[in-house]
Amino acid sequence: MPKRDDHYYLTTPIYYVNDVAHVGHAYTSIASDIMARFQRLLGKQVHFVTGTDEHGQKIARAAEARGVGPQTFVDEISEGFRELNKKLNTSTTDFIRTTEPRHLKAAQKIWEAANAAGDIYKKSYEGLYCVSCEQFYIEKDLNDGVCPIHLKAPELLQEENYFFKLSKYTEPLKKYFDAHPDFVYPQNRQKEMRQILEEGLDDISISRSVEKLSWGIPVPGDDTQVMYVWFDALTNYITAAGYADDEKFFDTWWPADAHVMGKEINRFHSLLWPAMLLSAGLPLPKQIVVHGWLTADGQKMSKSIGNVIKPYDVIEKYGLDTFRYFLFRELPFGSDGDFSFAKLEQRYRSDLGNDLGNLVMRTVAMTQKFCAGVVPSETSGDHEEIWDRYRAHMERWEFQSALELVWEYVRGLNQLIDHEKPWAAEKEGRHSDVEKTLYTILEGLRHIAIALQPFMPETADKILAQLGFEYFNPQFDTLQEWGLLKSGVPLIAAPPLFPPLTE
Ligand SMILES: [Zn+2]
Numbered sequence: 277m278p279k280r281d282d283h284y285y286l287t288t289p290i291y292y293v294n295d296v297a298h299v300g301h302a303y304t305s306i307a308s309d310i311m312a313r314f315q316r317l318l319g320k321q322v323h324f325v326t327g328t329d330e331h332g333q334k335i336a337r338a339a340e341a342r343g344v345g346p347q348t349f350v351d352e353i354s355e356g357f358r359e360l361n362k363k364l365n366t367s368t369t370d371f372i373r374t375t376e377p378r379h380l381k382a383a384q385k386i387w388e389a390a391n392a393a394g395d396i397y398k399k400s401y402e403g404l405y406c407v408s409c410e411q412f413y414i415e416k417d418l419n420d421g422v423c424p425i426h427l428k429a430p431e432l433l434q435e436e437n438y439f440f441k442l443s444k445y446t447e448p449l450k451k452y453f454d455a456h457p458d459f460v461y462p463q464n465r466q467k468e469m470r471q472i473l474e475e476g477l478d479d480i481s482i483s484r485s486v487e488k489l490s491w492g493i494p495v496p497g498d499d500t501q502v503m504y505v506w507f508d509a510l511t512n513y514i515t516a517a518g519y520a521d522d523e524k525f526f527d528t529w530w531p532a533d534a535h536v537m538g539k540e541i542n543r544f545h546s547l548l549w550p551a552m553l554l555s556a557g558l559p560l561p562k563q564i565v566v567h568g569w570l571t572a573d574g575q576k577m578s579k580s581i582g583n584v585i586k587p588y589d590v591i592e593k594y595g596l597d598t599f600r601y602f603l604f605r606e607l608p609f610g611s612d613g614d615f616s617f618a619k620l621e622q623r624y625r626s627d628l629g630n631d632l633g634n635l636v637m638r639t640v641a642m643t644q645k646f647c648a649g650v651v652p653s654e655t656s657g658d659h660e661e662i663w664d665r666y667r668a669h670m671e672r673w674e675f676q677s678a679l680e681l682v683w684e685y686v687r688g689l690n691q692l693i694d695h696e697k698p699w700a701a702e703k704e705g706r707h708s709d710v711e712k713t714l715y716t717i718l719e720g721l722r723h724i725a726i727a728l729q730p731f732m733p734e735t736a737d738k739i740l741a742q743l744g745f746e747y748f749n750p751q752f753d754t755l756q757e758w759g760l761l762k763s764g765v766p767l768i769a770a771p772p773l774f775p776p777l778t779e
Pocket residue numbers: 406407408409410423424425426427
């Protein structure tokens with residue numbers, strides 16, 4: 277039975293636990309959460325998975341350097357990612373770790389399926405391996421002999437390994453890309469992958485000898501070898517969908533609707549992973565969603581420059597929703613973007629404080645003053661229709677455009693106040709005009725709060741609470757109707773949503 281349209285499964289990458297959680301992880305997780313929450317607004321059931329990737333050479337070495345066993349090491353770092361996930365208020369439904377038994381079962385099962393398809397063979401191999409990437413390089417892909425990402429010379433490895441016949445899938449993948457023009461999103465990332473396909477894929481080593489590296493999942497039937505970390509890691513997406521332990525659950529959720537990630541791991545997701553799935557006879561994910569990198573004040577973030585943005589610090593000072601808003605309002609999703617505190621503070625003051633916060637504050641105040649603090653009579657007066665455009669932007673991951681649209685609406689309502697001047701209208705005895713204006717704004721704010729819910733869930737709830745609106749079981753089709761805010765309902769005044777920043 278094909279997967280139902282009202283089920284949506286999306287994933288962040290599982291994060292590699294050799295380092296602590298940073299702003300890049302936060303960016304990926306929040307982007308995914310925005311989509312997860314939007315899909316729930318559409319009334320869908322959502323399975324949203326994140327987790328940690330815990331095997332491989334780099335981790336074994338990092339643990340050794342710390343003088344602890346690898347399991348102790350990954351337990352600790354994985355917990356840090358779990359904490360960050362909570363801190364970011366992401367609405368995940370599962371947190372997977374590759375050291376869990378369910379994952380070992382799934383990784384061995386897909387290995388056996390690929391093996392049964394005749395796609396795994398053993399050969400002796402010598403190659404240049406970047407431990408930081410956990411990836412072999414060929415000479416031509418290095419920059420002056422060093423890894424283009426880590427700027428370190430790779431190590432020469434020589435051993436007998438198992439290989440996966442990736443080359444066999446060059447043509448099937450080309451065909452798949454042709455038939456699914458949105459498979460890799462956005463287009464520039466798709467083009468990069470097509471270029472690699474044009475050159476043809478090479479078979480890749482998918483195991484390491486236990487003598488060299490014991491921290492991995494055993495190759496089925498050969499205890500002298502463990503799986504290559506990427507072959508193991510990518511499998512997490514089917515593990516979390518129940519691949520090896522719950523057939524019904526697997527049929528409910530697989531294939532994934534979207535795998536979200538940064539561009540540095542696009543290649544593994546857009547080429548290797550689909551090839552593994554084809555080999556195992558499994559359906560491919562519907563979309564690979566690739567975002568760019570963040571710089572800080574125009575420079576690459578690095579510990580040596582000391583310009584690394586720490587998500588906890590930003591959240592502590594400006595609030596979580598400000599952080600979530602800024603990342604997706606300022607930086608176009610899919611391209612590289614620049615994080616700067618000056619720009620963040622500017623957005624805080626103008627967009628959040630002046631435009632949105634002020635609109636809520638003064639509307640509630642005027643309603644108290646002129647309408648006894650309750651929602652005035654309903655009107656079907658002029659109002660903005662944002663939903664078709666909003667939905668189209670959201671479905672295409674155009675988060676920046678969706679937010680621009682919402683802010684046009686916010687500014688329009690501020691202008692309505694300035695134009696209608698309810699305080700003057702009240703003085704002139706035009707009370708029904710005052711009611712009409714205030715209802716238009718209050719009901720508009722309800723729409724705005726719902727459109728913001730995927731981006732700023734706490735702020736959305738706060739606005740809806742002030743409107744006295746009970747927010748439960750959201751359904752896009754009904755929420756976008758005009759007039760759901762009932763007259764006579766008392767408003768609940770609250771402190772400013774975005775108080776002035778203190779130095
Ligand atoms: Zn590298």
